[in-house]
Amino acid sequence: MIQDFITSNLNKATYEIIDNGKRFYAETKGLRGVWAVGKTLEECRANLMTTIEGWLIVRLKKNLPIPNFRIPSGLISLKKYA
Secondary structure (H helix, E strand, O other), X not given: OHHHHHHHHHHOOEEEEEOOOOEXXXXXXXXXXXXXXXXXXXXXXXXXXXXXXXXXXXXXXXXXXXXXXXXXXXXXXXXXXX
């Protein structure tokens, strides 16, 4: 489920060439403040994946909402066992 979230946002990312063709810039608009750069498109995409992972970890640690992140029903039981 976490990997699906990361992959989904990577697939929604937009890329552009910056610095007179020397670097790539990527962002995923669904996740505010998430962006990355790299010397190649592959490096930029890898950096964006790392950024999404870090963003997700911070949101989970701080119990902040995560857009379009849902735990499938039945996967985790919230029942307290006595």
